[in-house]
Amino acid sequence: xxxxxxxxxxxxxxxxxxxxxxxxxxxxxxxxxxxxxxxxxxxxxxxxxxxxxxxxxxxxxxxxxxxxxxxxxxxxxxxxxxxxxxxxxxxxxxxxxxxxxxxxxxxxxxxxxxxxxxxxxxxxxxxxxxxxxxxxxxxxxxxxxxxxxxxxxxxxxxxxxxxxxxxxxxxxxxxxxxxxxxxxxxxxxxxxxxxxxxxxxxxxxxxxxxxxxxxxxxxxxxxxxxxxxxxxxxxxxxxxxxxxxxxxxxxxxxxxxxxxxx
Numbered sequence: 001x002x003x004x005x006x007x008x009x010x011x012x013x014x015x016x017x018x019x020x021x022x023x024x025x026x027x028x029x030x031x032x033x034x035x036x037x038x039x040x041x042x043x044x045x046x047x048x049x050x051x052x053x054x055x056x057x058x059x060x061x062x063x064x065x066x067x068x069x070x071x072x073x074x075x076x077x078x079x080x081x082x083x084x085x086x087x088x089x090x091x092x093x094x095x096x097x098x099x100x101x102x103x104x105x106x107x108x109x110x111x112x113x114x115x116x117x118x119x120x121x122x123x124x125x126x127x128x129x130x131x132x133x134x135x136x137x138x139x140x141x142x143x144x145x146x147x148x149x150x151x152x153x154x155x156x157x158x159x160x161x162x163x164x165x166x167x168x169x170x171x172x173x174x175x176x177x178x179x180x181x182x183x184x185x186x187x188x189x190x191x192x193x194x195x196x197x198x199x200x201x202x203x204x205x206x207x208x209x210x211x212x213x214x215x216x217x218x219x220x221x222x223x224x225x226x227x228x229x230x231x232x233x234x235x236x237x238x239x240x241x242x243x244x245x246x247x248x249x250x251x252x253x254x255x256x257x258x259x260x261x262x
Contacts, residue, residue: 002028003050005050005116010057036061037061054066071097079123083104084104088134100122154181155206164179
């Protein structure tokens with residue numbers, strides 16, 4: 001079985017190298033080359049390739065946006081993303097767009113060819129070297145950013161505008177302990193001050209979560225203090241004693257007798 005391949009690459013030398021490498025394989029046939037996303041869309045419609053390699057950095061459009069459009073148009077098209085970027089975010093974006101394989105431009109010839117062949121026979125599956133490691137790193141980042149109950153309380157007070165001494169008093173903890181919690185919170189959010197923490201909380205959706213789950217900041221009752229039962233009810237107007245009433249209020253109401261019929 002011969003796979004028909006179209007190469008989409010902005011750099012002319014890289015494009016030439018990919019095409020020549022594929023052309024030397026007996027099971028691959030290069031049907032076209034494109035330097036831009038616009039050219040790629042036209043050539044794919046004209047030649048109907050089995051597999052297309054797409055550069056992430058195209059001059060007229062983001063390569064991953066192009067792959068999303070191609071997946072929507074051609075469900076069975078094998079799509080291989082090639083990139084010089086090593087960020088995990090790029091890998092996960094490629095996974096979300098529905099591509100068949102993700103390969104670094106620094107990979108060897110055998111790995112690139114294996115990705116093309118995989119895309120040709122399993123277009124709706126995803127293959128990427130280093131995917132398991134990237135998933136572990138994402139899980140570690142998620143766990144490292146998970147806030148404890150106390151850290152959420154601290155963040156809640158910071159969002160409310162409380163100073164560190166003020167939140168220490170409201171949480172009944174020492175000032176040094178409060179500073180430790182704030183420093184730990186900043187470290188998890190990847191920030192260095194209150195303003196950045198507020199922006200990070202909004203970006204990560206923590207501000208909305210706190211608004212929904214902690215309408216009233218939790219406080220700790222000091223040791224030795226008797227527990228107090230809090231009752232929420234509608235407050236009725238206070239009743240005044242006779243001494244507190246005005247002279248007009250203390251004057252008894254006049255009763256007018258009603259004549260009964262004989």
